[in-house]
Amino acid sequence: MDVQHVLVPPINTTDTGHISVHHILSGSFRSLSLFLLAFYPSKRTISLLQSIPAFGPHQYLASNQHKNRIYTTSWALPPSLSSWHVERSDSWIVSHINTVPISEF
DSSP states (O other): OOHHHHHSOSSEEEEETTEEEEEEEEOOSSOSEEEEEEEETTTTEEEEEEEEEOSSOEEEEEEOTTSOEEEEEEOSSSOEEEEEEEEOSSSOEEEEEEEEEOOOO
């Protein structure tokens, strides 16, 4: 596995004029939400752009190659797999697409 690929931010890195910003989507083992963050390395600041109500604590997040779809697993009852759309315009927005239960059968 390519380590560089693993360390790439989950959504995207953009250049807004002269200020570089890294967008990060994060979940938590303790929270029922996802969090869209903006990190500005030159300013050494991080901002919460959006708190997204989700369906349980999140174990894993993954994106497609275009970084416009996010897939999450959840410890909800029953455990679930959710898909999310990332709108990357002037103001980034994350919206829910679908959720399905995860089953052993």
